[in-house]
Amino acid sequence: MWYLYGFVLLAGVANAVQAGQNGALSKGLAQSLTAGLIVAAGTMTCILAAGLLSGRLAWPTYQQAAEMPWWAWFGGLMGGGIILVQFVAARQVGAAPFLGLLVTAGVLTSIVLDHFGWIGFEQHPAGIWRILGGLLMVVGVALVAVS
Known part of the structure; x- marks a missing residue:
């Protein structure tokens, strides 16, 4: 269980570094939303690779999807919002x-x-x-x- 805290610490480091990376990507491209798509593609690739390598990747059944609370489907939108804020505010702040x-x-x-x-x-x-x-x-x- 303690190793999970190490993963969380690494994610915290990555979160700090990612803000700078995303800000530089946004600044270097003509449109910052293009940078967002590049970041999203990288995120999808990472999760897809982890899922395929671990064998823990499966689409939900209709029953699972129907039983899911409505608000559970919006985490990706919030993640996208965090990335947008990195583009807009991280470098200046x-x-x-x-x-x-x-x-x-x-x-x-x-x-x-x-x-x-x-x-x-x-x-x-x-x-x-x-x-x-x-x-x-x-x-x-x-x-x-x-x-």
Whole structure:
């Protein structure tokens, strides 16, 4: 189980690096949305390769699709939105404030999602330590952004 934390740390590093890569790609092309399609194609290729190599790739059955909550189908749109924001804001804001805001907004949102058990998460109460941790992240991002 602990190795999963290593994967998450690597994904965090990749998230910071990807913002710069996507910003440079967007700047170097005539249209930033073209860069988005290139990024999406790379994402699809990565997931396809992992699925084929692991044997864990299968289209859902009609019954599975019908039983899926309506909101579960929109994660790709949110991922696309994150990539669009990288194109528009990451270079101008800077790597540290950009990723700090991105992660802090995610943590604050996840505290609310956990507290109420929304969108498939198990319920975990937003106790004083979680709330304090979220507030400290806000302060940390403010310090990173102003320096």
